[in-house]
Amino acid sequence: MITKHKTADVSFDSLLKIFTVPEGPDSTLTKIEERLSQNLNQFLREHIVAEEKPLKEIEKDFFYSTIPESPEFVSEHTQHLLDTLVSHSVHTSAPSFIGHMTSALPYFLMPLSKIMIALNxxxxxxxxxxxxxxxxxxxxxxxxxxxxxxxxxxxxxxxxxxxxxxxxxxxxxxxxxxxxxxxxxxxxxxxxxxxxxxxxxxxxxxxxxxxxxxxxxxxxxxxxxxxxxxxxxxxxxxxxxxxxxxxxxxxxxxxxxxxxxxxxxxxxxxxxxxxxxxxxxxxxxxxxxxxxxxxxxxxxxxxxxxxxxxxxxxxxxxxxxxxxxxxxxxxxxxxxxxxxxxxxxxxxxxxxxxxxxxxxxxxxxxxxxxxxxxxxxxxxxxxxSGMAMLVYAAMHIISRPGYQLLIDESIEKAKYFATLIQAQDDFELISEPELCLLTYRYIPSEVREALKLASPECRKHLNELINELTQFIQKRQRETGKSFVSRTRLNPARWGKLNTIVFRVVLANPLTGHDILSSVLEEQRNIAQQAPNLMAKILATSQTIEAS
Amino acid sequence: MITKHKTADVSFDSLLKIFTVPEGPDSTLTKIEERLSQNLNQFLREHIVAEEKPLKEIEKDFFYSTIPESPEFVSEHTQHLLDTLVSHSVHTSAPSFIGHMTSALPYFLMPLSKIMIALNxxxxxxxxxxxxxxxxxxxxxxxxxxxxxxxxxxxxxxxxxxxxxxxxxxxxxxxxxxxxxxxxxxxxxxxxxxxxxxxxxxxxxxxxxxxxxxxxxxxxxxxxxxxxxxxxxxxxxxxxxxxxxxxxxxxxxxxxxxxxxxxxxxxxxxxxxxxxxxxxxxxxxxxxxxxxxxxxxxxxxxxxxxxxxxxxxxxxxxxxxxxxxxxxxxxxxxxxxxxxxxxxxxxxxxxxxxxxxxxxxxxxxxxxxxxxxxxxxxxxxxxxSGMAMLVYAAMHIISRPGYQLLIDESIEKAKYFATLIQAQDDFELISEPELCLLTYRYIPSEVREALKLASPECRKHLNELINELTQFIQKRQRETGKSFVSRTRLNPARWGKLNTIVFRVVLANPLTGHDILSSVLEEQRNIAQQAPNLMAKILATSQTIEAS
Missing domain, CATH: 3.40.640.10 (Type I PLP-dependent aspartate aminotransferase-like (Major domain))
Known part of the structure; x- marks a missing residue:
């Protein structure tokens, strides 16, 4: 197709080809597309690096501000996209990515999307x-x-x-x-x-x-x-x-x-x-x-x-x-x-x-x-664009009763998770799920007791330390790349409307199993121990409160 | 996958499959996608019906207002989409579709789009x-x-x-x-x-x-x-x-x-x-x-x-x-x-x-x-969505000099078409192309002469008849399905700012050849003859003006 040189070397004929000659069956792009069609999750698992690279580092790959003066081969550029973009994208369809509202997609929507795009x-x-x-x-x-x-x-x-x-x-x-x-x-x-x-x-x-x-x-x-x-x-x-x-x-x-x-x-x-x-x-x-x-x-x-x-x-x-x-x-x-x-x-x-x-x-x-x-x-x-086509197709292929099952399953999973959190000594459910969304935080039982007993001033102080911990856990968990929950700030009445940082979980992915929910909590519990100084401070403050 | 019955019959397990099991290589959807990947233009030529079906007729296929109560097989639904939607969509990438700003797409963008959608x-x-x-x-x-x-x-x-x-x-x-x-x-x-x-x-x-x-x-x-x-x-x-x-x-x-x-x-x-x-x-x-x-x-x-x-x-x-x-x-x-x-x-x-x-x-x-x-x-x-990825890829694969060639070619094609129109006895260029866009209309030379000579009142009357003709030609040409130009209303100074309906042509598709431009004019000339009464009226009015 287009040859790459240090200086520009493009002819109109070579350009016409990109409008008329599709990628061959052996091209890098076709192969990637095929692998992705065969098993999206595996493809993403293999290509998205697990451990988070600091944004500053990623930005180095997106540094140039000039539009390239020489064309790249499609296959070469595809490899480049795999290495720099796909590898550092977010595996939004992973069953353990339960922090935002973006979840898995039905398989049939991928080829249908391509048809929609091609129809333009x-x-x-x-x-x-x-x-x-x-x-x-x-x-x-x-x-x-x-x-x-x-x-x-x-x-x-x-x-x-x-x-x-x-x-x-x-x-x-x-x-x-x-x-x-x-x-x-x-x-x-x-x-x-x-x-x-x-x-x-x-x-x-x-x-x-x-x-x-x-x-x-x-x-x-x-x-x-x-x-x-x-x-x-x-x-x-x-x-x-x-x-x-x-x-x-x-x-x-x-x-x-x-x-x-x-x-x-x-x-x-x-x-x-x-x-x-x-x-x-x-x-x-x-x-x-x-x-x-x-x-x-x-x-x-x-x-x-x-x-x-x-x-x-x-x-x-x-x-x-x-x-x-x-x-x-x-x-x-x-x-x-x-x-x-x-x-x-x-x-x-x-x-x-x-x-x-x-x-x-x-x-x-x-x-x-x-x-x-x-x-x-x-x-x-x-x-x-013709996005409505995808909604149309999904409504016909999944049908209303199919959506009902998906919705019911999500809500019931959230209820299950709420119960699971409440059964833990060291976690606190902050908002009950009405839909498939809930918030909670990590707080060892003795700390929770201290928070109850504390004077308004001490409570505020202790709560801020817990906020710091919640934030630390959320960030570290995301960076580690095994699972992801998001965080937000609420003002629960139970704690006198104090600014409270919480984990936020959205359970819309049908692939998220109960085992994943347990291991998310387990991981958070472990991460808390990775902030020994902060943990020590929280426990000491709690003990002071309980002693007084 | 999901079986279709008159009554709903969906299980959560069957639903999980649509999130985990891709369409097989022999499925209707995969085959369609493959054909489209191999030769988009041919696929669209074969599947989009040439002659326009009245909108009223098309609407009959999109009549139900209830969300389906039973699921459809993916392959069954894909066939349905081909028959009702794709067949009556617009072949925007056709070289003879020169009426709007939507044109052909480079092939590599189709698989890349699928990757973008899959990454969600x-x-x-x-x-x-x-x-x-x-x-x-x-x-x-x-x-x-x-x-x-x-x-x-x-x-x-x-x-x-x-x-x-x-x-x-x-x-x-x-x-x-x-x-x-x-x-x-x-x-x-x-x-x-x-x-x-x-x-x-x-x-x-x-x-x-x-x-x-x-x-x-x-x-x-x-x-x-x-x-x-x-x-x-x-x-x-x-x-x-x-x-x-x-x-x-x-x-x-x-x-x-x-x-x-x-x-x-x-x-x-x-x-x-x-x-x-x-x-x-x-x-x-x-x-x-x-x-x-x-x-x-x-x-x-x-x-x-x-x-x-x-x-x-x-x-x-x-x-x-x-x-x-x-x-x-x-x-x-x-x-x-x-x-x-x-x-x-x-x-x-x-x-x-x-x-x-x-x-x-x-x-x-x-x-x-x-x-x-x-x-x-x-x-x-x-x-x-991550659309920016497609702009990024296109800028790298086409490169700035590649875009330069495309832009130059479009502008020069428009200049060529302007010259071609001006060389015809029975067409009038209304706006010169600065970029690859121009407007014109069909107007036999004797009618143009009459329009020049006419009193303001007669000119307005004759001009309205010509407007009617322009509108007729544009509609008929679109309905016939061989080629498409759009139309708009301008107020050219040359004709005393009279409301003037014109054909509007956008020449951005690199696949549009000079031969297509000639045949667009030829087709319009022929369509004009399909309105004999209107043509007769226009000619008679012109003769009256010239005689007076």
């Missing part, structure tokens, strides 16, 4: 996507029905209607949430009399017209960090995102929510949207949705549910009840790349009312003409 | 992406250098700096443009005295603090439709996007730009950003960037360049001059999925100043902690 459709418009457009509309329709369960007539009428949209497919939950809040903001500040609507005249004029002193979105203090970003982007400012306190189970307090709304209204600040979280990122908790819906109805707020993580639970007839009230939401975010087991980049937002998205509709001359079914007239993004 | 990294944070994070930073650095050409020290200092960012990788040009304008807005309304900045307090307070009556972004009337959407999203309202008139070559008039800015300032409206277009979507025109940069400097506006399409031209030392002044931009958008020949979903925005993105920085407890190198602290999106 652009879903912004029919002219570059054709059948992919109705397919995406169907996927949105299916998820809409999963949430809102309207009848056949409803979907016959709206699913493929050019002027309407049951939602939008997008790159992920953040864009989905932004889209929902954008729609909510525009509907709250719509045209009235002389005023042409916020989408035309902007926020400043809208506030003057409506006479508000501010706008607010309310969400529990456990809401996703991206919501602050959304409030900033939409012109409300981060202060426009009002955090409402949560109960002992990390769920929003409806009473506090109501009070906050009343308080804001008194200040002439318009609370135009309330966000219920169905599966908080840190603890997997689900807000009391029916109560929230009722409050929204009373105060005329858009009720959005961020179910990026928990939405897939609706697939299970056994656990669907956890999200009861979901059908009362005006909009909902669901990420297929989380618990629907589709590769990264498959977010969705759904709207109960097929008219809702009209407030963000837009048109152009060369595409998205009025009356066209181009999906781009209702999306925040422009050009988009 | 999430680039929002190091913990789920490791080496992919420095890789993405390097890709941004390389593109930054291509645009701004800073020295080695600059990139050594900033490329991998945790607190800084040379830009953001995102799903596409729309998100890239929004990101640039978000940064520009926040920097224009930053903290001052008691005021904590628009990102914290929102637009309403910002306007009150700064005492502005409005905000504006200026762009030529040929700016991309997504900019209006951005203005809406960011709270300015669509009216906050001020269109500036263009010259005969669809380039912004610097004088008019300056006047508009002065006029806005007089009204106490703050023009915080000006957008130069480097490759308009409809005509491929490039704004006079140096003059615009000078105006921005004078009026203290953020200068953003939307080079989603044209940015790749910088790879060519022969045509780089077309974008002269580009290095004066504060930010620039480039889409790798356009002329860098990478699959859909690879947008980028770059900032000259590594500090610029601080105004949109955000943090969380479980990721994006302060001081971390997590890419997510500076991106609009949250979870993101």
């Amino acid at each position: 459709q652009n879903l912004v418009k029919i002219e570059t996507s054709k059948a992919f457009t109705p397919l995406e509309r169907q996927v949105l329709g299916m998820l809409h029905r999963l949430v809102y369960n309207q009848n056949d007539d409803f979907y016959t009428k709206w699913m493929h209607s050019a002027q309407h949209s049951l939602g939008a497919f997008c790159s992920g939950g953040t864009i989905a949430n932004i889209t929902a809040l954008w729609v909510a903001r525009n509907n709250a500040l719509k045209a009235q009399g002389e005023f042409q609507g916020v989408e035309k005249e902007g926020l400043f004029r809208a506030m003057q017209h409506y006479g508000y002193q501010g706008l607010a979105i309310l969400v529990s203090e456990r809401g996703h960090y991206s919501l602050k970003k959304s409030a900033d982007l939409l012109g409300l400012g981060q202060q426009g995102l009002v955090a409402v306190k949560t109960d002992h189970n990390n769920r929003i307090c409806p009473h506090a929510l109501n009070e906050k709304i009343v308080e804001l209204k008194k200040k002439n600040i318009k609370p135009f949207a309330v966000i219920g979280v169905a599966g908080t990122t840190e603890t997997g908790s689900i807000d009391p949705l029916p109560e929230m819906a009722e409050i929204c109805r009373e105060h005329d707020c858009h009720f959005h549910i961020d179910a990026a993580w928990g939405g897939a639970t609706l697939m299970s007839n056994n656990y669907r009840y956890l999200l009861q009230g979901v059908e009362k939401a005006d909009s909902i975010t669901i990420d297929a790349h989380k618990q629907l087991y589709v590769p990264m980049g498959a977010g969705m937002v759904l709207f109960k009312d097929p008219e809702a998205m009209k407030s963000v509709e837009h048109h152009a001359q060369y595409i998205l003409r009025k009356g066209s079914k181009d999906l781009g007239s209702h999306t925040l993004e422009g050009s988009r | 990294q999430n680039l929002v944070k190091i913990e789920t992406s490791k080496a992919f994070t420095p890789l993405e930073r390097q890709v941004l650095g390389m593109l930054h250098r291509l645009v701004y050409n800073q020295n080695d020290d600059f990139y050594t200092k900033w490329m991998h700096s945790a607190q800084h960012s040379l830009g953001a990788f995102c799903s596409g040009g729309t998100i890239a443009n929004i990101t640039a304008l978000w940064v520009a807005r926040n920097n224009a309304l930053k903290a001052q005295g008691e005021f904590q900045g628009v990102e914290k307090e929102g637009l309403f307070r910002a306007m009150q603090h700064y005492g502005y009556q409005g905000l504006a972004i200026l762009v030529s009337e040929r700016g991309h439709y997504s900019l209006k959407k951005s203005a809406d999203l960011l709270g300015l309202g669509q009216q906050g996007l001020v269109a500036v008139k263009t010259d005969h070559n669809n380039r912004i008039c610097p004088h008019a730009l300056n006047e508009k800015i002065v006029e806005l300032k007089k009204k106490n409206i703050k023009p915080f950003a000006v957008i130069g277009v480097a490759g308009t979507t409809e005509t491929g025109s490039i704004d006079p960037l140096p003059e615009m940069a000078e105006i921005c400097r004078e009026h203290d506006c953020h200068f953003h360049i939307d080079a989603a399409w044209g940015g790749a031209t910088l790879m060519s030392n022969n045509y780089r001059y077309l974008l002269q002044g580009v290095e004066k931009a504060d930010s620039i958008t480039i889409d790798a999925h356009k002329q860098l020949y990478v699959p859909m979903g690879a947008g980028m925005v770059l900032f000259k100043d590594p500090e610029a993105m601080k105004s949109v920085e955000h943090h969380a407890q479980y990721i994006l902690r302060k001081g971390s190198k997590d890419l997510g602290s500076h991106t609009l999106e949250g979870s993101r």
